[in-house]
Amino acid sequence: MHVPDGFLPLPVIVGGYATTGALTWLSLRQIDRLPNPQAAIPRASLLTAAFFVASWIHIPVPPASVHLVLNGLLGTILGYFAMPAILIGLFFQAIMFNHGGLSTLGVNAAMMGIPALLAYRIFQLRRLFPKAYERVGLGVAAFASGAFGLGLSAAIFVGLLVTTIPTSLDASTERAAILTLTIAHVPVMAIEGAFTAALVLFLQRVRPQLLEQS
Amino acid sequence: MRFRWFSFLSVTCLAIALVPSRAIAHGSSVQYRTTQAIAIRAAFDSGEPMAEAQVTVFAPDNPTEPWLQGQTTANGEFSFIPDPARAGAWDVQVRQAGHGAIVTIPEEAIAAFSSSDGDPSAIAATLSSSSPSLSPAQIALTAAAGVWGCIGTACFFARKES
Numbered sequence: 001m002h003v004p005d006g007f008l009p010l011p012v013i014v015g016g017y018a019t020t021g022a023l024t025w026l027s028l029r030q031i032d033r034l035p036n037p038q039a040a041i042p043r044a045s046l047l048t049a050a051f052f053v054a055s056w057i058h059i060p061v062p063p064a065s066v067h068l069v070l071n072g073l074l075g076t077i078l079g080y081f082a083m084p085a086i087l088i089g090l091f092f093q094a095i096m097f098n099h100g101g102l103s104t105l106g107v108n109a110a111m112m113g114i115p116a117l118l119a120y121r122i123f124q125l126r127r128l129f130p131k132a133y134e135r136v137g138l139g140v141a142a143f144a145s146g147a148f149g150l151g152l153s154a155a156i157f158v159g160l161l162v163t164t165i166p167t168s169l170d171a172s173t174e175r176a177a178i179l180t181l182t183i184a185h186v187p188v189m190a191i192e193g194a195f196t197a198a199l200v201l202f203l204q205r206v207r208p209q210l211l212e213q214s
Numbered sequence: 215m216r217f218r219w220f221s222f223l224s225v226t227c228l229a230i231a232l233v234p235s236r237a238i239a240h241g242s243s244v245q246y247r248t249t250q251a252i253a254i255r256a257a258f259d260s261g262e263p264m265a266e267a268q269v270t271v272f273a274p275d276n277p278t279e280p281w282l283q284g285q286t287t288a289n290g291e292f293s294f295i296p297d298p299a300r301a302g303a304w305d306v307q308v309r310q311a312g313h314g315a316i317v318t319i320p321e322e323a324i325a326a327f328s329s330s331d332g333d334p335s336a337i338a339a340t341l342s343s344s345s346p347s348l349s350p351a352q353i354a355l356t357a358a359a360g361v362w363g364c365i366g367t368a369c370f371f372a373r374k375e376s
Contacts, residue, residue: 006316042368049364053357058260065260096356161312168280169268177311
């Protein structure tokens with residue numbers, strides 16, 4: 001779900017960088033306001049590593065092949081740290097694996113970062129569950145935020161591509177290919193949601209402080 | 215990308231008026247000549263071929279207007295014969311559902327291609343949506359280095375304050 005170089009018009013690329021710049025600035029400002037901003041860096045670094053390699057885990061969904069993104073998971077656990085983590089992860093994916101591109105780094109980071117920040121908000125809905133159902137609520141909220149993060153990213157991806165199909169291409173063929181890819185992301189939403197829920201429930205059992213924003 | 219001998223069939227349809235005043239019959243003649251073409255193979259980074267992806271070829275003298283449009287086969291392959299009159303680098307874009315890549319075929323490749331004493335097999339490039347020239351082992355090592363960088367950062371900030 002990474003847009004490579006040369007596929008998007010210039011205004012979209014500039015807009016992507018502007019959005020990513022604003023979001024990163026906002027996130028870093030929020031992080032700076034924490035009592036101890038450095039405390040969450042180890043957790044953010046480890047999840048950046050997970051995000052960095054997750055795009056190599058391919059899931060064959062016939063006829064397409066899709067990969068994990070984990071942006072919902074990053075948002076759920078990291079909160080505002082997710083934005084710099086995604087930006088760094090995407091930068092290394094672009095320069096090391098040619099996955100995505102440097103010109104589209106802004107677009108890709110916004111596409112995955114906005115859903116990640118919203119996923120964190122969704123995860124906070126866990127507090128609405130009564131105390132007796134705390135673990136159930138935690139699992140449900142984590143599943144929802146993990147699935148939502150990927151789902152919204154896929155929706156933004158499709159929206160960007162469908163509106164910028166170059167006139168030189170056969171638009172109906174390209175649209176059909178985009179639709180196939182979108183449908184292939186539905187099972188990935190379930191996988192990422194389940195993975196997020198499993199990880200959050202595991203962390204709550206072994207290191208519950210990791211789930212609290214310091 | 216490989217250069218290879220490629221049989222080019224030119225199909226010429228000739229409308230021959232047998233009975234000029236009454237009916238028109240259609241005869242056809244098929245001619246062939248051998249020439250050299252540029253063959254590309256496009257694959258996703260999972261190794262799966264990009265089947266039926268849209269290919270756009272841009273000529274050196276006009277990098278904005280498509281010179282040729284086409285589609286890859288089920289094996290992700292596509293061939294075209296560049297116009298020798300247009301000197302310079304050719305750009306080939308393969309795209310499917312917003313994924314794909316652009317590869318530039320350098321002028322030297324085309325020059326070697328048109329001169330008979332050149333060794334076209336010496337010039338090779340890969341058009342792939344990822345990792346243009348790295349082997350799987352190199353990619354794994356690069357990924358491991360990146361992951362280790364993150365773990366090192368984590369360890370540094372997780373150290374006990376003295």
